[in-house]
Amino acid sequence: MPQSYVSPTHGSVGTMAAMRFPALLAALALALTACTPGAGSDADARAGDAASSETAGTVGPGADQPDRIGRVADFRELAADLVAQLDDAALAGAVVVGSYDGTDPELGAAMVRDHQLAGAIVMAYNLPEAPTPEDVRAVTRTLADSGADRGWRVFLGVDQEGGPVSRLSTAALDLPPLMAHGAADDAALTTSVTQAQGADLRALGFTADFAPVADVTIGAGDPAINVRSAGADPELVARTVEGAVAGYTDAGLASSAKHFPGHGALAADSHETLPVSDSSIADMADRDLVPFAAAVEADVPMIMMGHIGLPGAETTPATLNPEAYSELRDRLDYDGVVVTDALNMGAVTTRAAGAETVEAIRAGADLALLPPDAGASVTALQEALDSGELPRERLVEAAERVVAMQLWQEDASGLAVTVDDAAHRVSSFAEESLTVLAGECSFPEPVEEIALSGADAEDVAVFTAAAESAGLQIDPDAGLSVGIDGGSSDVLIATDGPWRAAGTGADTVLVTYDDYAAGFAAVARYLRGEAEAGGSLPVDVAGARPPGCD
Template identity: 50%
Template sequence: MARTSSIVLAGLLAGALTLTGCSRAETDGPQEQSSPVAAETPAANAPTTSAQPDARPADFTDEAAGIVAEMDDTALAGAVIMGSYDGTDAAAGAQLIRDHQLAGVIVMPYNLPQDVDRQTVASMTEQFRTAAGERGWQTMIGVDQEGGPVTRAGSAAVELPPLMAHGAADDPALTSQITALQGRDLIELGFTTDFAPIADVTVGKDDPAISVRSAGDDPQRVSSVVEAAVTGYDEAGIISSLKHFPGHGALTEDSHETLPVSQKSLGELADRDFVPFADAAEAGVATSMMVGHIALPDDETLPASLNPKAYQALREDVGFEGLIVTDALNMGAVTAGSPGQETVRALAAGADLALLPPDSAAAAEAVRTALSDGTLKREDLKESATRVVAAQLWQTAVAGQTGADQTAADESGEDSGPGEDEQRQQLADAALTVMAGECRFADPVDEVSVTGSDLGVKAFTEAAEDAGLKVTDSAETTVALVPGPLLGSETVKQAAERNSTTADVAVALSGPWELEGFDSGTQLAIYDDWQPGMTAVARYLSGDLAATGSLPVQIEGADPPDCS
């Protein structure tokens, strides 16, 4: 998954849509730009049900059911598919929506030019928004924008770290503020759905797919962070989606490439992996949940996304009544015969929304055929489509109300609290974790020498200068940014051993387990190579900041101080 970063002041705009579900199966520097996305929502696509402060998608069910009742087969089949297209020509995505009346499309990195700007993204999403015409509900425009290693909106969106930084900060109110910031930023860009947050409980370094994307290895901590994150997304008025049920964090293979097999049954997963999903369902905060491509012990060839038992567990055992979406159906873990059949099988198993089938047009045609031959029951599909439409109506109403409230606050001069850069720095400061050493640097310095990747050193140097800390080659105190570059044919382990003997301070820029084997006197974790994290390290070394983050995963041999 490609990493991209930027720092952008976010704004607000009335957007479009959201997700809910129910089962039927047995189941690098600041870039300020004004947003060009300011088009009025077409009256025919605006919900007639008003959004109360505590409104949920279910409140829009009756209105959605009325819209679905008027759908023909083409519209009904399209309403349960979020498609994709190749290349950077947004017209191709808009054409898919028009031709097959899709719920919408998801924007992936291959749809964006390198170093994409906000104007380009906003122009693209505007084409999608208007492609559906006046059908009574708006186009769903999705993106995977978690923060950290998964930032599909590229350099156009605000730069944020992955959830493990939130787990280290352990500040639910701050997490809600940050995800609300992120949600507003995405709405300004024209998105209506963010497939986040990660609700998986990771096992740490042996988990290649989830890793720092998770808030940690403790189910209760993950639950707390996830609930706070969803609260922030809801406040902004963007659809969020907890993923990847029944739990991807304990698997040692990546479902993007192959089908990982859980060693635990659904019943055994309930005590640990289900917990964040179940807690969110009980709290009533989840708008949608995503089923991942995870095989279970009783059928090692069938991903959960196509398995009725997984959807049944999410409905009955977890108690989730909202929208269920599949993970991307074009991933390596999914093989389901001829084009479009993966979508039919997912819907038949219990999904409400099929995400990113490998051939969106073929998927729509396959669903229409399955409707006509009885493979998919019309009433079941109408039930799913109603959840999709209701969620979208909710999002449109809530985002519009949020935008109106913000405009009123801006016009009145009301103090809206810390600015976005300040909030991001608050998170970085709160997440800074000492794995070895003191909560406050014992011997503050005014200059350091730094090793690491060229980009890492450049980012740290800029942050250090802003914090009043000099970076020079001759400084006595040495800092190693990990992971750094490899010399010749050396391995990551060899690089770690080399740095462990030469650096006074080691800083993990991704998973804290990257520092295993280091014997540096001071070891820090910031969970991402983002600029505010570098600033936090610089302020710690200069004595201006005490680290208060707590290690969210167990690391063999680590004995961090209690800095809370």
């Protein structure tokens, strides 16, 4: 869940490995004979230029894609051949994902190229305000071109969960956080919506999304995860995570279940400090680990290690703790990429430049995400390799996993679903996830106009547009009052979770889990009597009296 960042330096770390691996690329071509052109091809570029947030073609939820799309492990042998030809500088860079300051993608491309990085993460600060899809594609095209001399794609990641963690703003499909999926509790529907999201992100030029959140939340006392989790029941979260992983895979995008071993029961935010769990990873087996086990079963390409202190290692984040990686590998039998949470977060205390990356890779990470200084990280990895502090086999193993994932993603993108009904999928999902906290599953006295209030002017504007498009008029003199996130009204809409909305006195309380247009349109249809609320509360809320609309 990367947020803040320190600008990396852009000085050269070593000689660029300008290798094109002709024989191995021929082998890759044979391995990909079933593929259509990938995201890096001219055909993909033309398709991307012509696309909006909905991509062309259609296929139903889950339509046999797992049978057509292989596993990351299938590419390990080819990856090993490619990695064996890397010099030390390229080997060190292959396990680092950096970030750059500002909106000039040439800075990011120089960072990736000069330090031979695995790739980059695109953050909101790399985009203009209210970006368009073409704004994003201009960035990802430039970054992708920075790795033209390697035998695999540049890793291009984004933190696009939906809801409060949506780095692409207006450029991407507008979706709520995972708690809305937990409210719908329909894995096939989650797969369908996530296919649409994944197809959208792939058309924007990304190879990976740092989602879904696999944490099981304790609710209001969980400041970092909260509505980003599917809910409080481990089995519900597991079903939702498995459906989401399937959707991303169907769309040809690498996903990342996060934040192992589980951040949802912690009362501190790792962006600011190191939260410490009272439970060992073994103690978490029946709760926090259940969704991660489901993600492994679904062949998730990546799992993100969280910044979480554990008993006996209270001052060491799991991202730097060898025992945490061993537990993930051995307990869950996971052999995919383990990526760190952002290494510039407050939970990772100050170290010498690059030292946090060496510690993470030595502990068992395969991919170091967003270190404070990507160039220093590559230098530190080389120095640790030279001194013997970092065993070569550990660095080679990490690089092989990362390269295999990128080879898999290129293959998967050629076989992936395409989606031309994204708006319909999201609209249907919005109704199925709309949750009645107080009131009835169908609005008892449908109306054609309402009086609307809300403290956030943008929310009021979005709701007004969505309501009017659904045939519901906004009139300050209307008999039914509707409030967004507070105020005295007949109907209350809660966009930021259900906890503060309980016991407000409103006759009807509706939870959308986010202030997204499709969710507001579902509320409008509910008030007009044209839709029922299909969601069930996925967390416990004191004082709530939900009717159970499932």
